[in-house]
Structure formats: C-alpha cells, structure tokens
Amino acid sequence: MKRILVSIKRVVDYNVRVRVKPDHTGVMTDGVKMSMNPFDEIALEEALRLKEQGFAEEVLVVSIGTADCQQQLRTALAMGADRAIHIQTDADIEPLTAAKVLLTLIDREQPMLAILGKQAIDDDCNQTGQMLAALWDRPQATFASKVEISGDTARVTREVDAGLETLEIDLPAVITTDLRLNEPRYVKLPDIMKAKKKPLDILELTSLGISINTQLKSVLFEPPAQRIKGVMLKNPQELVDALRRKGLV
Amino acid sequence: MNKILIVAEHNGSQLNPSTAKCVTCARGIPDASITVVVFASDPIEVAKAAATITGVSQVLTVTHLAHAHPIAALIAPQLATLAKEFTHIFGPSTTFGKDLMPRTAALLNAPQLSDIMLVESATRFKRPIYAGNAITTVEVAAEIQLVATVRTASFEAAPSNHNSAPIESVNSTASLPSHTRFIGTSAARNGRPDLQTAARVISGGRALGSAENFNILYSLADQLGAAIGASRAAVDAGYAPSDMQVGQTGKIISPELYMAFGISGAIQHLTGIKDARTIVAINKDADAPIFEIADFGLVGDLFQIIPELKLLLKTAQ
Numbered sequence: 001m002k003r004i005l006v007s008i009k010r011v012v013d014y015n016v017r018v019r020v021k022p023d024h025t026g027v028m029t030d031g032v033k034m035s036m037n038p039f040d041e042i043a044l045e046e047a048l049r050l051k052e053q054g055f056a057e058e059v060l061v062v063s064i065g066t067a068d069c070q071q072q073l074r075t076a077l078a079m080g081a082d083r084a085i086h087i088q089t090d091a092d093i094e095p096l097t098a099a100k101v102l103l104t105l106i107d108r109e110q111p112m113l114a115i116l117g118k119q120a121i122d123d124d125c126n127q128t129g130q131m132l133a134a135l136w137d138r139p140q141a142t143f144a145s146k147v148e149i150s151g152d153t154a155r156v157t158r159e160v161d162a163g164l165e166t167l168e169i170d171l172p173a174v175i176t177t178d179l180r181l182n183e184p185r186y187v188k189l190p191d192i193m194k195a196k197k198k199p200l201d202i203l204e205l206t207s208l209g210i211s212i213n214t215q216l217k218s219v220l221f222e223p224p225a226q227r228i229k230g231v232m233l234k235n236p237q238e239l240v241d242a243l244r245r246k247g248l249v
Numbered sequence: 250m251n252k253i254l255i256v257a258e259h260n261g262s263q264l265n266p267s268t269a270k271c272v273t274c275a276r277g278i279p280d281a282s283i284t285v286v287v288f289a290s291d292p293i294e295v296a297k298a299a300a301t302i303t304g305v306s307q308v309l310t311v312t313h314l315a316h317a318h319p320i321a322a323l324i325a326p327q328l329a330t331l332a333k334e335f336t337h338i339f340g341p342s343t344t345f346g347k348d349l350m351p352r353t354a355a356l357l358n359a360p361q362l363s364d365i366m367l368v369e370s371a372t373r374f375k376r377p378i379y380a381g382n383a384i385t386t387v388e389v390a391a392e393i394q395l396v397a398t399v400r401t402a403s404f405e406a407a408p409s410n411h412n413s414a415p416i417e418s419v420n421s422t423a424s425l426p427s428h429t430r431f432i433g434t435s436a437a438r439n440g441r442p443d444l445q446t447a448a449r450v451i452s453g454g455r456a457l458g459s460a461e462n463f464n465i466l467y468s469l470a471d472q473l474g475a476a477i478g479a480s481r482a483a484v485d486a487g488y489a490p491s492d493m494q495v496g497q498t499g500k501i502i503s504p505e506l507y508m509a510f511g512i513s514g515a516i517q518h519l520t521g522i523k524d525a526r527t528i529v530a531i532n533k534d535a536d537a538p539i540f541e542i543a544d545f546g547l548v549g550d551l552f553q554i555i556p557e558l559k560l561l562l563k564t565a566q
C-alpha cells in the first residue's frame with residue numbers, strides 16, 4: 001500500500017507566552033494549552049492532499065511522548081489521517097532518538113514518503129527530519145514550500161536563505177515542511193466523532209529496543225535578556241534627530 | 250586539545266560571513282584548533298578567503314562537480330568521514346547549515362546542539378528555545394563528539410587579517426548518492442545588501458497592504474543603503490518574497506538599525522530582531538507590542554511618515 005507517514009509532536013500552543021519556572025528547572029507547562037506542532041499540522045495537510053490527489057492510499061500519523069499525545073493523534077485522525085501509532089514514553093526525547101524511533105516504524109510500514117515539520121516550536125531544534133533521512137539513507141527535502149509528485153520522484157521547492165531552490169528526489173524520501181506549503185484544514189465536528197473509531201495503536205518505546213539516554217542535558221533555564229522599552233517620539237523630525245545622534249543615519 | 254571542524258558556507262565564489270561567525274564561536278572554546286572545510290566544484294577562492302580568518306589553523310578543500318550547489322545528502326557522508334578525528338563539528342544556523350548538520354550528526358551517531366548563542370566551555374553552551382522565550386544551558390559529556398549549529402546573530406565575524414592558514418586538498422572516499430538532484434534556484438537578487446548581514450534593515454508588515462505599496466519601503470531602503478525585511482503576514486499575503494521573512498521561522502538578524510513599519514510585534518517576529526542594536530517601530534496603534542521592545546517608537550500612519558522621513562533624510566545628507 002502506498003503510504004505516507006507523518007509525525008506529530010505535542011507542543012505548547014504557539015499563542016502561549018512561555019515563561020521560565022522561578023527555580024530555573026524548566027518552563028511552566030502546567031495548565032498551559034497544548035497543540036499539534038504547527039509545522040506538523042502542515043505536514044499532515046500535505047499528506048492528506050497527496051492522498052486526495054491519488055498519490056497515496058493511507059496516511060499514518062505517529063507521535064512519541066506521554067499518553068497525552070493521543071489527544072493530538074485524535075485531532076490528526078479527525079483531520080483525515082487513517083491510522084495512528086502512539087509511541088509511549090515519559091522520557092524527554094531528543095531528535096536523534098525521535099529519528100531512530102521513526103526509522104523503526106518506517107522499517108515496519110514501508111512508506112513512500114515521511115513528512116515531518118521542519119522544527120518543533122518547543123525545542124526549536126530543526127533536526128529530526130534530516131536525521132531520519134540520514135539513518136534511512138534516503139533523500140531529504142527540507143523547508144518545503146511546494147511538493148509535486150510524479151511517478152517515483154518528487155519535485156520539491158525549498159525556502160532557503162537566498163530564495164527558492166528546487167530539488168528532484170527519488171522516493172521514498174523525507175520532506176520537512178515550511179509554513180507556506182499549505183493552509184491546514186479545520187476539523188469538523190462530525191469528523192471528531194468518526195475519528196474515535198479509527199485505529200490508534202499504542203507501543204511502549206522501551207519495546208523498540210532503542211536506548212533513550214539523553215546525551216545533551218539541559219541544566220539551567222533562564223528568561224531571555226529583556227530589551228528595555230525605549231522612548232516614544234512625537235514626529236519624524238525627532239526620529240531623524242535621534243538616529244543621527246546615534247550615528248545610524 | 251579541542252579540534253573543531255567548521256563547514257564553510259559560500260556561493261561558489263564568495264565565502265559567506267556566517268563562516269567567520271562560526272570561527273568566533275569556536276574561538277570561545279578553550280585550547281581549540283580550528284579547521285575550515287570547503288566543499289565546492291572550484292574551492293580555491295573560497296578556501297583562500299577562509300585561510301585569512303583570524304584563528305583558523307587549517308583549511309581543507311573537497312573538490313567535486315556535484316558541489317556546485319550544496320546538497321546535504323551529498324556533503325553529509327563526506328563531512329562525516331572527515332569529522333572522525335574532530336571533537337566539535339560546527340556549521341552556521343542558516344538554511345545551509347540547518348539542512349546539512351543534522352544529517353551529518355546522525356551519520357556520526359552524535360547528538361546535535363542547535364543555535365549556540367554562547368560558549369561557556371568545550372562542553373557547556375547556551376541556546377534559545379520556545380522562540381527565544383527561554384534560554385537553556387546545555388551540557389554534553391566530554392567524550393561525546395558534538396555537532397552544532399551556530400546562531401550567527403549572536404557572534405561577530407572573526408576578522409580577516411594576514412593570517413594564511415595552510416590549504417590542503419583532500420579526496421573524499423564516500424560514494425555520492427544520485428537520489429537527490431539540484432534543479433534550480435530562483436533568487437530575486439536585487440542589488441540590495443543581504444538581509445542577514447546588512448547594517449540597516451527596513452521591514453514592512455501587513456499594514457503595507459499590497460506589493461506595490463511595498464515599493465515605498467524599497468525607496469527608503471535605497472536612500473539608507475538598507476536591506477528589506479518583512480513579517481510573515483506580509484510574506485503570506487504576497488507583498489514580499491519568502492526570503493525576506495524575519496522571525497522565528499524566517500531569518501534571525503542582528504543589524505545596527507532595524508526599522509519596523511506596520512508590524513505589530515508578535516513574539517515570532519521579535520525572536521528574529523532581538524539582537525538588533527537599535528530598533529525603531531512605526532505603528533498607528535500606540536498599544537502595539539512592538540513598542541515594548543523598540544528603542545524609538547513613533548505612533549502614526551506609515552504612509553504619511555515614510556515620505557516625511559525621506560525628505561528629512563535627504564536634507565540631512
């Protein structure tokens with residue numbers, strides 16, 4: 001079966017203003033709204049569109065994390081994914097470990113494409129997709145803003161610093177999404193009901209035989225240096241004067 | 250002894266300033282020897298430039314026609330082979346480095362630290378998380394080979410001087426895959442300064458209202474010799490190309506002067522400009538969050554203010 005695998009990370013909602021805990025041991029997440037990582041929502045939307053266009057038959061979503069991740073997997077199923085796998089763990093998972101976990105699922109499910117978000121907006125690592133592609137020994141097209149499939153290849157337009165770059169990659173491959181790839185659909189109420197009946201398998205991470213020792217230890221969390229509010233000026237003349245005094249114009 | 254390998258970023262003929270910023274970051278590590286590696290189809294000019302950077306003790310070149318355009322899947326296996334004898338492998342936190350370094354790290358079975366903003370020791374670093382809302386200090390066990398990207402906005406470029414590090418050509422033994430092919434780029438190079446390195450940046454948001462209206466920013470930028478940036482809302486609406494986006498998911502910049510016109514100041518945008526020396530905000534809403542971090546704020550209609558600024562700047566010159 002032609003399958004697309006999409007990974008879904010549960011993260012603090014992007015509207016939440018994250019604050020560091022007073023004791024510097026982490027950030028405050030208690031009672032904070034959690035959501036699907038926005039880039040993963042785009043990844044899922046792209047997979048659903050490819051399926052709707054007939055390039056794939058099944059969209060499989062995967063999340064690694066605590067039992068709460070199942071909420072985001074249910075949302076993904078409601079959006080239109082066919083099947084979900086939850087890899088359960090309470091440990092903090094670094095990108096290399098996430099990539100190894102995804103690789104075991106790839107070995108099992110043999111997808112034609114794995115679509116990941118380009119970065120998780122909690123750790124802002126921007127690593128997992130590239131690491132997965134390396135371990136899988138397959139092409140990667142990161143920061144995608146356009147994906148066109150024809151036969152066994154895909155043409156992917158990538159958002160790079162210099163502008164847009166187009167790569168042609170052989171499938172199977174890994175694609176990571178940028179924000180302008182698409183606009184994710186809204187979930188409709190009846191779909192939420194239907195999603196309850198879709199399969200969601202749970203696997204313990206420990207059963208996959210992957211070591212999860214974190215190699216990078218976050219030992220301290222601090223708020224960023226604050227910029228101090230400056231001065232409000234009355235008119236453009238004052239602005240030009242101020243900039244001139246600083247030697248900026 | 251810490252042996253640091255830095256991957257040079259370049260456009261085929263010129264070294265990108267991000268490389269000299271990685272060198273500054275690497276020089277923060279005690280007892281370090283710094284090697285720069287250049288992957289190119291014709292690396293000589295770029296290698297010569299790298300050899301003059303203060304602190305670089307060796308430049309390696311890997312020549313292959315396939316390196317005319319950097320493709321991570323091709324460079325990573327070669328970089329991983331070369332990296333074996335190094336303790337730290339650094340690349341810039343640009344789209345080039347973000348694409349390449351994690352692929353290399355996985356081949357080395359090494360963890361990656363993204364966006365180093367401060368070096369405390371060879372094994373202790375600071376990096377931003379949650380769109381810069383928190384800074385975390387990360388420790389790595391000493392025996393671990395560390396792959397990292399360097400947040401270029403956090404480091405000044407190391408100066409180029411009379412240094413002339415030896416340049417050595419190495420043959421790569423890794424076989425290059427054919428599964429990834431470069432098709433083309435569409436870079437709207439406009440003769441303006443590069444957004445990531447410009448001393449001054451003029452940026453516009455949703456308030457501009459159309460691509461035509463963005464032209465008034467272009468003319469102000471030309472007058473100031475500034476680069477142009479944009480908010481995501483402006484890019485999404487098609488007023489500006491995607492490579493102009495500033496912020497968490499666009500470019501992180503650190504110009505001397507950043508002027509934001511009609512940008513509200515969402516956290517994702519502010520992440521990209523926190524390191525600017527001076528921030529100026531022009532917004533018609535006195536309560537816009539951008540004023541909270543601006544050094545100079547001006548409340549008003551940008552369509553009235555910009556022509557006035559242009560006039561005042563002209564008479565000033």
Ligand SMILES: Cc1cc2nc3c(=O)[nH]c(=O)nc-3n(C[C@H](O)[C@H](O)[C@H](O)COP(=O)(O)OP(=O)(O)OC[C@H]3O[C@@H](n4cnc5c(N)ncnc54)[C@H](O)[C@@H]3O)c2cc1C
Pocket residue numbers: 014038039121453454455456479480481482483494495496497498499500510511512513514515516517518521531532533534537549550551552
């Ligand atoms: C995962 C994620 C990543 C994101 N990454 C980025 C990113 O990298 N960069 C980024 O910029 N955004 C990013 N965003 C989007 C961000 O949240 C905001 O939506 C965006 O920055 C808003 O752009 P804006 O300020 O131009 O528009 P708005 O918020 O609509 O603000 C327009 C402003 O213009 C002012 N205005 C209107 N008319 C005038 C006038 N005539 N004169 C003067 N002022 C006027 C208004 O008062 C208002 O403050 C991201 C969002 C998400 C979810």
Ligand SMILES: Nc1ncnc2c1ncn2[C@@H]1O[C@H](COP(=O)(O)O)[C@@H](O)[C@H]1O
Pocket residue numbers: 007008009010037039040062063064065093095098115116117118119120121123124125126127128129
């Ligand atoms: N724990 C996880 N569960 C599911 N997907 C993940 C997880 N961690 C990372 N990913 C995927 O990898 C992408 C990049 O994450 P990162 O490398 O952490 O920035 C995310 O957008 C997800 O698609």
